[in-house]
Amino acid sequence: MSATVKHTAIGANRMPDAAATSPDGCGLVAFAADRYIALWRPEDEAHGVRRLLKGHAEPVSAVLFVAPGLIASGSTDGVVKIWSNKSAGDQFDYICTATLQYHSRTVNTLACTPDSRYLIVGGGDAVVSIWSLAGMPNVGAQLQQEIQLDPGHFPLCLAVDSINPTHGSSAVILAIGSTSTRIQVYVSQENEPPNFTKAVILKGHEDWVHGLAFKHFRESDGSDVLYLASGSQDRYIRIWKILPMDRYREAQESHSFIISDPLLSNTIYQFFLTPRPETQTDISSDSYTSSPLSRTPSKNSKNANCADDNPEYAIVFDALLMGHDDWIFSLAWHPYPSDKRLLSSSADSTLMIWIPDETSGIWTSHARLGDLSIKGASSATGSSGGFWVALWDQKPVPRWIATIGKSGGWRVWTAESEIERWTPKVAITGHAREATGLAWAPGGEYLLTTSLDQTTRLLAEWKPSGSEESKGWHEFARPQIHGYDMIAITSLSSTEFVSAGDEKVLRVFEMPRSVAQVLNSLCGFNPSRSKEIDDDKLLPDAASVPSLGLSNKSVAVSSASGNQEDDEEQDDTLVDSSSYSSLRTLTTPPLESQLQRHTLFPEIDKLYGHGYEISSVAVSHSGNLLATTCRANSTTHAVIRLFDTTTWHEIKPPLAEAHALTVTALMFSHDDRYLLSVGRDRLFVVWEHNDDSAREVTGYYQTQYKALRGHTRIIWDGAWAPPGLADGALEYVFATASRDKTVKIWTSDGPSSWAPRLVQRFEDAVTAVDFWPTLVSGETRALLAVGLDNGSIFVYTLSARPERLLKLEQLIALDQKLTPSLSISQISWRPRLTGAEESVYDMAVASDDSSIRIYSISM
Secondary structure (H helix, E strand, O other), rough: EEEEEEEOOOOOOOOOOOOEEEEOOOEEEEEEEEEEEEEEEEOOOOOOEEEEEEEOOOOOEEEEEEEEEEEEEOOOEEEEEEEEEEEEEEEHHHHHEEEEEOOOEEEEEEEOOOOEEEEEEEEEEEEEEEEOOOOOOOOOOEEEEEEEEEOOOOOOEEEEEEEEOOOOOEEEEEEEEEEOOOOEEEEEOOOOOOOOOOEEEEEEOOOOOEEEEEEEEEEEOOEEEEEEEEOOOOOEEEEEEEEEEEHHHHHOOOOOOOOOOOHHOEEEEEEEOOOOOOOOOOOOOOOOOOOOEEEEEEEOOOOOOOOOOOOEEEEEEEEEEEEEOOEEEEEEEEOOOOOOOOOEEEEEOOOEEEEEEEOOOOOOEEEEEOOOOOOOOOOOOOOOOOOOOOOOOOOOOOOEEEEEEOOOEEEEEEEEOOHHHHHHOOOOOOOOOEEEEEEEEEOOOEEEEOOOOEEEEEEEEEEOOOOOOOEEEEEEEEEEEOOOOOEEEEEOOOOOOEEEEEOHHHHHHHHOOHHHHHHHHHHHOOOOOOOOOOHHOOOEEEOOOOOOOOOOOEEEHHHHOOOOOOHOOOOOOOHHHHHHHHOOOOOOOHHHHHHHHOOOOOEEEEOOOOOOOOEEEEOOOOOEEEEEEEOOOOOOOOOEEEEEEEOHHHHHHHEOOOOOOOOEEEOOOOOOOOOEEEEEEOOOOEEEEOOOOHHHHHHHEEEEEEOOOOOOOOOOEEEEEOOOOOOOOOOOOEEEOOOEEEEEEEEEEEOEEEEEEEEEEEEOOOEEEEEOOOOOOOEEEEEEEEEEOOEEEOOOOOOOOOOOOEEEEEEEEEOOOOEEEEEEEEEEEOOOOOOOOEEEEOOOOEEEOOOOEEEEEOO
């Protein structure tokens, strides 16, 4: 018995320091994903997230590759962890080798010295701490220094590099960007331990500084100059030069002019590698800088001709880069030593590559990648809401650049040659908040998921045309981008589903023809409603969301026309054919931009009736009945409403006078004879189907059994076992899962009574259960999956003798490295596909840690 992870879908945390690339050029990316560090290789299309490093108790806020095989991560609770690669043959096998509990607030940013011996941590408690990693992993990290920033100035970004004077030993320079308009610069002689002292404060930005990056360049005269790039919320990037003061004076002999504009001020910021006593009294004052480009020393430069062991340096403003329309989040220099290209990411949803002209030195935008702003854009109509990080592939000639969007999905562009024509590439996606629901298509061809990030997503296996080999699971559609948190979902057919958000309304959706064609061409899946999708007129063409709307409207594809006078006068029921064509011509899964704009499902109906937000939804096996419940604190609202899926009319009266609090889950038996409901009131109710003569009086279902004390705590879930246990003697068996840390197996105990035949206890509250839909092992045992509040997952077999004695045996407890770290929201076995291996069982798991995982269980 073994369990493997076939697919993990999880969104990246949206923070400027949330991702890093391995410096050895192997293409490995580590990024923050909820409470994990996720490992991924952008060049590998067949695999998504390869490993989730589990250890943080709160969401990860910063990730850094200290060196190849060594990762540092910080979280919102102020904890920093060091991860080391355990196996040279497995680049994804990392273990936590040190935990630093020092900061009291969020770790906003991480940096390390060029020799990787010191880790620098910037926290939301206005403290920057320096740690020695020299003794790792035997001794652990040792605190070397603490830098206390001014009150209210919280570090947002750090940059570290070395300064190489003409004479004497090298030094280290540290730049700190914070919730201030100024950049603080510290220096330390390269000694043991380091001792950073404040050198200068750079002025120029007009808002908080989010991005900093150092890089050495060799100038035309052969001298080494250190460049600093800084990006701010003021939408500007500033380029600064750090060079020895004597070289700067030599270069400026033929220039003498002053710029007084604060935005373009060419003030010289002077400092010594070892600050002299007279310069340490008022470092933050303007008297610590010289007058703009003056040939005569300022009052603090009287020691310019100091000893060689303490050279004087200058920091000068070099260029102002304007082009972004919103906050700048992250900056990264090109990895090749002599390449001056700079990559920037911004809240305007673009990445820009900047490069200086070889002759004039003027910086210009070499490439602009991302999304064009659209009129009235919102998250539902395609606005991605900004790019958070800027990453280069670390090869000398980078093959890709990458960033993270608002939805938590990655955006990747590749360059196939030196020409560097950057083209978008398929990348990984995932929910950005807690995953709340799952629903397999009736045939198991795809998986629908919901989350508190207000989206519904469709995952399927990519099988290129003409090939039986799978290229992994990918997101192929985003059927619903809503204005409410999504709570539950159920699949009605291969083309229809019902979802419930944190609202009183349920919404019914139908697959558009454009998405059906993508699934047909890339996944080999034909919706059952049509044999030939191209000729199918039953499915709508596409869907769109009107401005200020929440409902996906069905739209028809219009012919391309270039003589439309005003886009605003177009019929809302028409969509330009280019949108439709962009999906029809796909040879890979849709890109993030296409998922946001072109893969919505049209909404075909709304279901009303509940007085509070929906809590659960289930569909009968026949597909004719839909059962729904809402949040409740009294019997008045703790009712089950039934809807006829052929007309979408409510079947009255509702099922009432049973539960007193919220019903948490609903399940139909295999033949729809029984409906099981479980709730927060610690009881479950078995409802029995009425024959036709009694429906007009008592409704479709009536109470058959009410267990007043089914469990001692809230009952979170339940599931019906497949029929046929005990050689057919037990046709109806179900399990209930509760906060009291037990799973109970119930069987019929008479015409209108049910009794617990077996109780299985666990280490934590049980939040999810599900039975494989048919018997296994020669049709003698049922397969039961159990999920706990701490993320643990177990698989059991349930067997019974003819005398109805039940036996529950544990098959496997999934490795803790493979399971979520938070509560399991739902478990759902995948219906077996035609031709699938008989001894392999797939199941999907949704968790509060934002992840969707698909496991393969082999027996």
